[in-house]
Amino acid sequence: MLDVLRLVWFDLKHEIYPPVWIGLQWFSFTIQIFIYGALISQLVNIPQIPNYQEFYAVGFVVMMTFDVGSHAGREFVEAAHEGRLPYLLSLPVSRSKLFLSIALKGGLELALMLMVPFAIILALIGNLTVLSVIAAAAALFCLGFGVAGLMLGLSFIAFKSSDLYVAVTTGLSALLIRFSTVLYPLVFLARASPGYDFVAKFSPLTYGADLVHLALGFDPSMLLNPTIAVAALTALAVSTLGLAVFLLGRLVEGVKSG
Amino acid sequence: MYAVETQNLVKRYGKTYALKGLDFTVNPEEIMVLLGPNGSGKTTLLMTLATVLKPTSGVAKVMGFDVVKYPTKVRQILGISFQEARGFWRHKPAEILQFHAAMCGVKKSERNGLIEQVLREMELWDARNKLFMQLSGGQAKRLEVAKVLVQNPKFAIFDEPSSQVDLRGKRTIWGKILGLKEKGVTLIVATNEVREAEYLADRVTILDQGQSIVCDTVQNLKDKITGGDIVELELEHVENDAAFQEELAKIPGTVKLAPLEDNKYKAYVSMAEAWVPKMTSLCYERKIRVSSVRVTEPSLDDVFLSFTGKKLETNENA
Numbered sequence: 001m002l003d004v005l006r007l008v009w010f011d012l013k014h015e016i017y018p019p020v021w022i023g024l025q026w027f028s029f030t031i032q033i034f035i036y037g038a039l040i041s042q043l044v045n046i047p048q049i050p051n052y053q054e055f056y057a058v059g060f061v062v063m064m065t066f067d068v069g070s071h072a073g074r075e076f077v078e079a080a081h082e083g084r085l086p087y088l089l090s091l092p093v094s095r096s097k098l099f100l101s102i103a104l105k106g107g108l109e110l111a112l113m114l115m116v117p118f119a120i121i122l123a124l125i126g127n128l129t130v131l132s133v134i135a136a137a138a139a140l141f142c143l144g145f146g147v148a149g150l151m152l153g154l155s156f157i158a159f160k161s162s163d164l165y166v167a168v169t170t171g172l173s174a175l176l177i178r179f180s181t182v183l184y185p186l187v188f189l190a191r192a193s194p195g196y197d198f199v200a201k202f203s204p205l206t207y208g209a210d211l212v213h214l215a216l217g218f219d220p221s222m223l224l225n226p227t228i229a230v231a232a233l234t235a236l237a238v239s240t241l242g243l244a245v246f247l248l249g250r251l252v253e254g255v256k257s258g
Numbered sequence: 259m260y261a262v263e264t265q266n267l268v269k270r271y272g273k274t275y276a277l278k279g280l281d282f283t284v285n286p287e288e289i290m291v292l293l294g295p296n297g298s299g300k301t302t303l304l305m306t307l308a309t310v311l312k313p314t315s316g317v318a319k320v321m322g323f324d325v326v327k328y329p330t331k332v333r334q335i336l337g338i339s340f341q342e343a344r345g346f347w348r349h350k351p352a353e354i355l356q357f358h359a360a361m362c363g364v365k366k367s368e369r370n371g372l373i374e375q376v377l378r379e380m381e382l383w384d385a386r387n388k389l390f391m392q393l394s395g396g397q398a399k400r401l402e403v404a405k406v407l408v409q410n411p412k413f414a415i416f417d418e419p420s421s422q423v424d425l426r427g428k429r430t431i432w433g434k435i436l437g438l439k440e441k442g443v444t445l446i447v448a449t450n451e452v453r454e455a456e457y458l459a460d461r462v463t464i465l466d467q468g469q470s471i472v473c474d475t476v477q478n479l480k481d482k483i484t485g486g487d488i489v490e491l492e493l494e495h496v497e498n499d500a501a502f503q504e505e506l507a508k509i510p511g512t513v514k515l516a517p518l519e520d521n522k523y524k525a526y527v528s529m530a531e532a533w534v535p536k537m538t539s540l541c542y543e544r545k546i547r548v549s550s551v552r553v554t555e556p557s558l559d560d561v562f563l564s565f566t567g568k569k570l571e572t573n574e575n576a
Contacts, residue, residue: 003361010357014348083344089310091361092333 003093007101012108026116029064033057033120046188048219057121058216059182061114062143062209068113069144070173072106073151073244077158077165099245103145110144125216135215142233143208149240150204156247180205185213185222207232259322261286261413261444262307267316269302269468276302278468279316284446289439291455292448293562294465300448301341303465304415307446308338320413321444337362337411341418341448343398351377351393351401352386355408362409372408380404380430395422403431406438414438416447420454432457452558462558466566476558483564485513486556487530491537494547496520502544509536530555 015021033053037060041053049055079085088098118137122128151169158165179196180203181189190197200206201224210223211233220226262284269277277299284290292300305311306318309329317324323331346354355373364372377383380400385393393401399422406414416435420428435458439445449455455462456476463473472479480486497503497520506523507515511533514526527533530553541548556564563569 006357006360010349010353082347083340083342084346086305086310086340090308090333090336090338092330092336092363093361094330 004097004101004104007088007091007093007098008105008108011101011105015109016112022112025064025113029060029117030120032060033117033124046185046222048185048187048222054121054125055185055213055218056183057117057124058213058218059209061117061121061140062182062205062212063177064114064117065110065140065144065208066147066173066177066205068110069106069147070151070169072102072109072144072148073155074166074169076102076152077155077162080155081158081162103148103241106148107141107145110141114140121216128216132215132217136212139208139211139215139233142237143204146204146208146233146236146240149237149242149244152244153240153247155244176203176205179203180209181224182206182209185218186210186224187222204233204236207236259286260284260319261288261321262290262446263317263319264303264307265317267303267306267318268314269299269306269311270314275468277306277313277316280465280468280470282463282470282473284444285461286444287439287442288460289435289445289447289458291459291462292446292465293450293452293455293462293558294448295450295568297467298465299468300465301417302468304338304417304446304448307332308336308415309333334363335412336415337406337409337413338415339402339406339417339419341421343395343402347389347391349390350387351382351390351397351404354390354401355404358405359408362411364408364410369408376404376407379434380407381427396424396427399423400427400431403434407434410438410441411443413444414446416445418449418451419447420449420451428454455558464562464565466568471565479558479561480556481529483556483561484528485526486560486564487527487533488554489525489527489530489534489537490518490550490552490554491523491525491548492550493521493541494549497546499544502540502546505540506537509533509540 033056037053037056040056041051044052046052076085079088091098118140122133154165154169154172157168179199181200182205184192186197186200186206189200207224207229211226211229214220214223214226214229223229260283262282264280264282267277267280267282268275280299280303282303292303294300302311306313307320307325309325309332312326319325320332321335323335325332352373355376356369359369359373360366374383377386380403382397382400382404385397390398390401399420403416403419406416419435420431423431432454435445435447447454447458459476461473461475462479464471464479472482474482503515503517503523506512506525509527511528512525513528516524518524525533525537534551534553537551538548559569
């Protein structure tokens with residue numbers, strides 16, 4: 001287990017020292033929520049949402065989770081292209097420990113990145129139980145792992161062309177975020193733009209966002225059925241991570257490294 | 259038992275074969291040099307032995323451990339210096355070596371001293387706290403070699419260890435590789451530099467298009483070239499007897515004899531060390547005085563050309 005921790009720390013410490021990237025993410029989140037979020041909440045009027053700034057803040061955290069998950073997946077592909085992966089693959093640790101360390105590093109990175117924004121939304125919303133906070137955090141982690149797995153699962157494209165991989169993942173990210181209920185609830189989408197709500201049901205972010213909103217006490221009538229959301233999110237995380245491990249096992253060791 | 263052994267090893271990338279049924283062995287405690295141009299399969303073979311790549315078919319064993327069945331065991335006895343020193347851009351040489359030594363099980367009490375020693379020997383001590391991305395190509399390459407040195411493995415792989423390194427650096431690296439051999443380490447060095455191969459090799463395997471063309475010691479490989487040695491002979495006086503020239507041409511191993519001037523000859527022979535004593539005996543019998551004999555051996559480049567019909571692409575002439 002010491003090997004796993006060493007691998008995690010070796011990779012993670014440069015994200016923290018100096019913590020520029022994380023600090024900038026926290027800063028931009030604060031600006032986004034307290035300036036833009038406060039302004040837009042004056043314009044948006046949805047009966048089920050008394051204070052849109054809170055809904056917006058939670059949605060923004062879900063988007064950050066998506067970004068961090070995507071980043072973890074893309075970073076692994078970068079590691080393969082920059083020659084870091086062959087080195088890691090040659091170290092005297094089992095593949096399962098190596099993949100565990102990559103997953104742990106992704107999880108820790110996610111936790112670090114979300115620590116402050118999550119604390120801000122908890123303070124903003126207030127009156128929450130420990131259980132609801134844990135449920136919301138668990139939903140975010142599940143979404144983060146699912147998205148990282150999705151990006152890893154698409155890594156086979158990068159072995160053909162890294163440009164194509166960047167194009168596909170960027171395009172997919174844009175579509176998954178835009179066509180989701182991250183910033184607007186499903187009932188609002190159905191009313192404002194019929195058809196949009198149907199497409200939004202195909203985005204994993206819809207399930208993640210609705211579950212987190214539900215856990216943090218938003219009106220369940222405007223959100224997806226939580227059982228379906230839990231099932232969809234779990235299926236996403238398990239299937240994409242499973243697919244990623246399978247593909248990596250078959251592909252990474254079969255792809256020319258130099 | 260061989261330290262490294264492959265049987266009918268195949269590695270395929272889509273429709274392209276990088277290794278085509280390779281049979282290859284390395285004896286314990288020897289330096290095997292893999293010589294071949296870019297794309298000959300050297301790096302693929304090394305990556306397969308290092309368990310970074312999985313073979314498509316065939317068997318590869320390191321110290322008796324099958325690389326597919328026991329990859330972690332193989333990695334525990336293996337140290338590898340990659341062809342391209344890339345990767346940890348934001349890390350510093352000292353911390354890269356600290357991490358590597360820790361991962362490879364070097365005791366904590368020994369790590370700092372060992373790392374300082376290796377950094378100094380590889381002339382990286384002053385650069386120990388620079389970021390990896392600030393290192394020159396030669397420094398990065400020396401760091402790659404340093405990783406193997408701090409690890410002190412039973413089996414070491416060096417993929418073009420001195421490419422991008424200046425002559426002084428090359429000498430340092432070659433000295434360290436020979437030092438590992440003296441400690442009982444088995445080594446494979448892949449290169450397309452003739453000088454490096456001649457300096458390091460106990461045996462050389464010539465790879466071309468994923469296949470082993472020939473494997474032997476440097477001297478034996480040179481001797482295998484028919485007419486590869488050139489002997490330039492100068493006599494004190496002009497020798498007009500045609501019979502002498504005929505007898506010279508009949509000495510076993512003579513491939514071609516070319517008179518240059520009246521008292522000078524150029525002989526293309528298979529093994530100069532056997533041919534020259536016979537030539538001197540002939541001259542002694544005929545009371546002919548020889549003023550000079552100059553023997554030129556073929557280079558490994560000539561050996562490669564002879565066995566593959568191609569010139570070896572080297573860093574020097576690339």
